[in-house]
Amino acid sequence: MKKTVLLCLILLVSVVLPARAGSIVVVAHTDVPVSALSGDELQRIFLGKKMFWNGGRRIFPVCLKRGGTHESFLKSYMDMNVSQFDIFWRQAVFVGTGTPPTAFGSEREVIDFVRKTPGGVGYVDSSNVQGELKIIKVK
């Protein structure tokens, strides 16, 4: 009986809670010169403060427009909610200090962009990773 209750609880939690960092992967173009980033580096990339890979190649971060993967990425890796991330980039746009990452409506488009764009980096649900991509470990 206890095992059944425990199993039900685990199932319930897995259904109710949004996807966590474990199911989100950071992906990059194969020419990106790193295989791991610190959490701070990843944050600086998606806030436009780190624009160049080691060696000087431009970083092209891409985002999802909405959805659970986007929310989980922001919460787990950026310590932000959707509104805070949106406001950060709106400030950059209307103060003139930066251009927001290109945002796509689907993970398929994120993968296609990253695969085709040298310096590209994005995030997707781990179940959607396919094709020639470099998986970036976040320390």
Added chain:
Amino acid sequence: MTRKRPGLKHGFLTFPLLFLLVPGICQSFEIGTLNVHGFASQGYLRTTDNDYLAKTKKGSTEFNDVAVNVSKEMSDRLRVGCQFLARDLGDAGNDKANLDWGYGDYRFRDELGVRVGKVKRPMGLYNEGRDVDMLRTSIFLPQSVYREDMRDIMNAAKGGAVYGTIPAESLGSFDYQYVYGSKDLDLDSVALRRQFLNRFPGVDVEEIETNIRYTSTAHLFWNAPVKGLKLGVSYETARIEASSPAVPDTPTNDPDVVVPGQPARHLRIDLDSVWVTSVQYRRGDLMLTAEYIDTVQKFTMDSGPEGRVSRKGHSLGYYGGIDYRFNPWLEVGGYYSVYYPNKHDRNGSELVAYGMPDYMGWQKDACISFRFDPVPGWICKLEGHYIDGAAQVFDYQNPQEVEERWGLFAAKVTYSF
């Protein structure tokens, strides 16, 4: 040099309607690699007593902004862009479109970038984005630090900036920026009317030339290793100048009576030091903010034969605020803001000696704000203030008695793309 232009006092929905009525321009778009963004807002202000920034005792809709910007990445390291902004807030702005910012931005590396042109001036957490309503919960920023009467002086400067982000491993990272420049000033603004007009009696406002001779601003943020914690400090010096020509003696119909003129006058306001310290802590949907400002300034009036008069001033202000996002469409925030125009006379006793009420010596503002984000691109805000003191109530807008305790209600709708 500036010239006052004829005011467009209709205010209500002047520019916002252009955006909202023209189909097809109400969304962000790209022309090739040219990015185009904009916003338009319309507000309403009403006070229980004291006209504040506009004729608010009877309610005022002279409270709107509209902006359009374009930017383009010319290369991996070079970006250019500009923004035009038109705003109206009582006597200020009058919907005249101005270049808000416009510059070339070259990023040598993550640690070093350069901007040349008209650049926004960083000061505290919000000065650069003070005109952009969608960036915060409240309609009015805390007036102790972000004084509306100083907006035209603090907003931007023509010159250049260096900036960058320096990672510091286990210490987090540092964002820095230094801006140097100058700027012509427009006397069609609340701030400058208050500062200058009563110092040039008998002079037509159009004859007064004003400018910021120089401004120098250094700004540093520390993104601390504690998640969500940001600490900042800004330091600024500036010189603001205003000059009027001599007004000759004027004979009247009676040849024995002559109305005396005024000598040429030159007013200089030196912001000797403006220090702003900031702390912001964000955890999930909660954000806590506090800032402190300390300003030392010197007024020097050169009145020709009358000689030179000089006076120093030392003001301070601070606030603490809290914002919480309950869900994607509702955010509630509040702050308590305190401002003393004379740091050494916080109870206004020196003002009483000059025949003024003591409550002109402080302004304490308790504010609560509700921000609604009903659909993407649209924001509605409602805000209430209970204010004790009238240090930022302008005497030229309130020739009658100024009340000590008063309320302010504000509402604003903003559309952005």
